[in-house]
Amino acid sequence: RKEVEQDPGPFNVPEGATVAFNCTYSNSASQSFFWYRQDCRKEPKLLMSVYSSGNEDGRFTAQLNRASQYISLLIRDSKLSDSATYLCVPGGSQGNLIFGKGTKLSVKP
Amino acid sequence: EAQVTQNPRYLITVTGKKLTVTCSQNMNHEYMSWYRQDPGLGLRQIYYSMNVEVTDKGDVPEGYKVSRKEKRNFPLILESPSPNQTSLYFCASSTILAPSTDTQYFGPGTRLTVL
Numbered sequence: 001r002k003e004v005e006q007d008p009g010p011f012n013v014p015e016g017a018t019v020a021f022n023c024t025y026s027n028s029a030s031q032s033f034f035w036y037r038q039d040c041r042k043e044p045k046l047l048m049s050v051y052s053s054g055n056e057d058g059r060f061t062a063q064l065n066r067a068s069q070y071i072s073l074l075i076r077d078s079k080l081s082d083s084a085t086y087l088c089v090p091g092g093s094q095g096n097l098i099f100g101k102g103t104k105l106s107v108k109p
Numbered sequence: 110e111a112q113v114t115q116n117p118r119y120l121i122t123v124t125g126k127k128l129t130v131t132c133s134q135n136m137n138h139e140y141m142s143w144y145r146q147d148p149g150l151g152l153r154q155i156y157y158s159m160n161v162e163v164t165d166k167g168d169v170p171e172g173y174k175v176s177r178k179e180k181r182n183f184p185l186i187l188e189s190p191s192p193n194q195t196s197l198y199f200c201a202s203s204t205i206l207a208p209s210t211d212t213q214y215f216g217p218g219t220r221l222t223v224l
Contacts, residue, residue, distance in 0.1 A: 034212075041197070041218070041220075042217070042218070043199055043215035043216060043217055043218055044152070044199070044215050045215070046212045046213075049212075087151075087152070096142075096154060096157065096167070097213060099144075099151050099152035099153075100151060101149070101150065101151035102151060
């Protein structure tokens with residue numbers, strides 16, 4: 001099983017749509033989880049940290065299921081500016097971060 | 110302004126010609142790291158440093174060297190670059206010694222082409 005698995009997409013959605021990304025991770029010892037956003041050829045930037053069973057920040061909701069080793073990101077009311085690649089990032093066992101390959105989102109007018 | 114800077118941003122070089130990519134952060138972070146990003150492979154860690162004079166290998170260290178003589182700087186050295194090191198490189202830093210629990214701040218990236 002790969003350390004982090006994400007559907008690469010692309011997800012093509014209209015403005016205003018709700019879209020969800022899923023991520024599974026193999027390291028059951030991971031204690032911290034993040035979603036990073038990366039625009040084309042730019043640096044990744046932290047979108048959300050995921051604590052406990054999940055958290056919400058405006059239009060973005062992240063959920064964590066430790067038993068299934070599964071993380072999700074829900075984006076409501078999609079904007080054109082949400083178009084990017086979303087990286088699922090669980091913490092590694094040696095204090096590092098393990099980056100998923102990312103899910104590409106394209107929001108169309 | 111808190112930031113991580115990298116230089117150069119773009120570099121085209123030839124096989125075997127030694128090069129250094131500099132990385133500097135102004136946030137007094139202990140932890141610094143180098144990643145490379147290739148299509149279909151995602152971000153892979155090359156080397157990291159927990160503090161001054163402390164460096165360790167990441168997942169793909171072959172062909173690279175690093176040094177951490179000062180807290181703010183973490184240069185990446187390619188002694189003899191090869192075409193398979195053509196990639197997009199990111200430097201990152203973090204506030205605490207346990208980077209898996211805190212935000213990593215990334216530099217803008219260096220696009221390297223080795224001919």
